[in-house]
Amino acid sequence: MPPLLSLDHVFKSFGDPADPLHALKDISFQMRRGEFLCVVGPSGSGKSTLLRLIAGLLQPTSGVIALDGDPISGPSPRVGIVFQTSNLMPWRTVLDNIALPLELRGESKARRHQIAREYIALVALDGFEGHYPHQLSGGMQQRAAIARTLVQNPELLLLDEPFGALDALTREYLDQELLRIWRLKEMTVIMVTHAINEAVWLADRVLALSQRPGVLKADIPITLPRPRTEAMLTHPDYLTLVKTVRNHIDRPVIQKPTP
Amino acid sequence: MPTSTSPRPPATRFTFSHNPRSLRLIRILLGVVSVLLFIFLWDALVRWQDYPAFILPPPKAVWGKLLITLADGTLWRHASITLAEILGGLLLGVTVATLLGYLLAKSPLLDQLLSPYIVALQAFPVVALAPLLVIWIQQPLARTILIAALVLFFPVLVNTIVGLRSVEPELVAVMRSLQATRWQIFIKLEIPFALPVFLGALKIGATLAVIGAVIGEFVGSNRGLGFLINLAQGLLDTPLLFVALFTLALIALGLYGLISLLEYRLLAWKRAA
Ligand SMILES: Nc1ncnc2c1ncn2[C@@H]1O[C@H](COP(=O)(O)OP(=O)(O)O)[C@@H](O)[C@H]1O
Ligand SMILES: [Mg+2]
Numbered sequence: 381m382p383p384l385l386s387l388d389h390v391f392k393s394f395g396d397p398a399d400p401l402h403a404l405k406d407i408s409f410q411m412r413r414g415e416f417l418c419v420v421g422p423s424g425s426g427k428s429t430l431l432r433l434i435a436g437l438l439q440p441t442s443g444v445i446a447l448d449g450d451p452i453s454g455p456s457p458r459v460g461i462v463f464q465t466s467n468l469m470p471w472r473t474v475l476d477n478i479a480l481p482l483e484l485r486g487e488s489k490a491r492r493h494q495i496a497r498e499y500i501a502l503v504a505l506d507g508f509e510g511h512y513p514h515q516l517s518g519g520m521q522q523r524a525a526i527a528r529t530l531v532q533n534p535e536l537l538l539l540d541e542p543f544g545a546l547d548a549l550t551r552e553y554l555d556q557e558l559l560r561i562w563r564l565k566e567m568t569v570i571m572v573t574h575a576i577n578e579a580v581w582l583a584d585r586v587l588a589l590s591q592r593p594g595v596l597k598a599d600i601p602i603t604l605p606r607p608r609t610e611a612m613l614t615h616p617d618y619l620t621l622v623k624t625v626r627n628h629i630d631r632p633v634i635q636k637p638t639p
Numbered sequence: 640m641p642t643s644t645s646p647r648p649p650a651t652r653f654t655f656s657h658n659p660r661s662l663r664l665i666r667i668l669l670g671v672v673s674v675l676l677f678i679f680l681w682d683a684l685v686r687w688q689d690y691p692a693f694i695l696p697p698p699k700a701v702w703g704k705l706l707i708t709l710a711d712g713t714l715w716r717h718a719s720i721t722l723a724e725i726l727g728g729l730l731l732g733v734t735v736a737t738l739l740g741y742l743l744a745k746s747p748l749l750d751q752l753l754s755p756y757i758v759a760l761q762a763f764p765v766v767a768l769a770p771l772l773v774i775w776i777q778q779p780l781a782r783t784i785l786i787a788a789l790v791l792f793f794p795v796l797v798n799t800i801v802g803l804r805s806v807e808p809e810l811v812a813v814m815r816s817l818q819a820t821r822w823q824i825f826i827k828l829e830i831p832f833a834l835p836v837f838l839g840a841l842k843i844g845a846t847l848a849v850i851g852a853v854i855g856e857f858v859g860s861n862r863g864l865g866f867l868i869n870l871a872q873g874l875l876d877t878p879l880l881f882v883a884l885f886t887l888a889l890i891a892l893g894l895y896g897l898i899s900l901l902e903y904r905l906l907a908w909k910r911a912a
Contacts, residue, residue, distance in 0.1 A: 432812075435816050436816075437812055437815055437816060454818075455815055455816045455817070455818050456818070457818060459816075460816070461816045463809060463812070463813070465809065467807070467809050467810055467812075467813045469810065469828070469831070470908065471831050471834075471906075471908045472908075473908075480817065480827075481817045483827075484814075484817055484818065484819050484823055484827070511911070512908050512911045514911075515911060515912070532817070
């Protein structure tokens with residue numbers, strides 16, 4: 381079976397071509413359908429850039445990104461992305477925010493509200509349909525943002541540090557919810573996170589990016605059985621894997637003051 | 640004085656109820672009381688100082704003049720012209736300012752080309768151009784509309800640019816990832832995002848349109864409330880002058896109130912708690 385997603389020598393640089401800022405350098409990897417991949421790396425290593433490239437929001441400077449063998453040329457309903465901040469529209473209710481992708485597609489109001497309600501139930505926001513984003517907690521806002529992305533039924537879901545701004549307990553709960561939805565919808569997921577233990581607990585594979593320019597430093601299979609449980613968090617295999625991933629991540633360089 | 644013999648809750652002493660409808664009623668009542676008080680004080684001042692009517696007419700004289708000018712159609716004839724000029728100026732000025740503001744917010748090239756002029760003209764008292772426009776444009780209605788539009792143009796332009804520039808790029812990324820067209824991004828993101836700033840600009844614009852219309856009539860017109868004010872001054876008909884002034888104030892307030900109402904309705908989501 382051909383891979384769902386393949387990146388082939390992808391480079392991305394920003395700014396003046398004469399003096400470019402290299403964000404990503406020679407990234408190649410493949411993903412099979414149904415896989416759950418986590419990307420870790422220090423800040424500035426190009427994780428967000430990588431997701432934006434796959435989402436078709438940016439074009440690679442060179443190299444090819446292909447979905448099912450077809451090069452990605454722009455945003456497509458087959459790929460959905462969730463950003464670090466929920467980016468809900470403050471003037472829309474939860475229901476109308478989640479129905480937005482259907483509205484853009486020209487669905488009737490009755491139909492899009494019906495579908496949106498299904499996804500509101502999926503992310504357990506029942507009862508908050510008529511609320512505005514500012515009336516929700518951070519975790520609920522992110523759930524609404526995920527529902528908005530899922531409503532167009534993407535095959536590939538990209539998540540850019542979706543729970544990075546939330547407290548640890550909320551994040552653990554939402555990680556579990558995410559795995560539940562992933563199994564239910566049989567999606568393929570790439571999630572960026574800066575929490576190594578979260579990545580190991582969630583993923584089938586963890587990719588580690590180096591400090592800028594981001595190159596692929598490691599591709600670590602996570603052999604833990606599924607379903608993942610809380611009990612695994614203290615299992616020696618889990619701890620070993622966390623350590624392995626950690627060893628591949630560059631430590632932030634702290635400039636020593638010159639005397 | 641005995642301290643608190645009756646268990647009357649102090650919080651309800653001045654407000655009858657916290658329900659918003661009776662609160663609104665109280666506010667309206669207070670408004671009426673304040674207007675009545677103003678008229679009473681005005682009348683008292685005239686009686687006490689014994690001013691001649693051409694300096695400060697008593698409220699009764701102004702009221703009488705109002706009834707006369709209403710009955711013979713004078714007031715409506717002039718007020719309707721001024722209203723048309725204000726609305727015309729508002730429509731013209733806001734439309735052009737919004738369109739140009741959109742182009743400037745979107746095109747860095749155009750922005751760099753035009754922004755020196757915009758900055759310079761912003762500080763320029765546009766009303767000083769009015770006499771020039773009297774020479775250039777013969778038709779008083781068209782000329783006054785243009786003056787009103789010019790007076791409100793720059794503040795509205797600058798506000799539109801500020802509003803559109805503040806659209807969060809992350810929200811644009813969301814729209815793009817959902818395959819939104821350029822038009823959908825405009826209608827469903829940029830307009831609602833810029834709406835609060837735009838409505839603020841519209842309020843400023845309405846106030847300035849009134850000023851612009853009066854100036855336009857001052858510098859050369861034979862109709863409108865500005866003309867009526869000039870005429871009344873020449874005739875030393877101060878009651879007529881007051882009638883024109885109050886009508887002008889009423890138009891300005893009404894317009895401002897309408898836009899505030901629109902704002903209240905359109906930005907209802909902000910009040911959800
Ligand atoms: N649109 C852009 N224009 C210029 N530089 C950018 C842009 N987006 C990202 N960069 C730069 O690319 C590098 C990688 O950024 P990013 O992908 O956001 O990293 P991460 O998500 O891993 O923190 C950073 O140095 C950042 O400043
Ligand atoms: Mg990032």
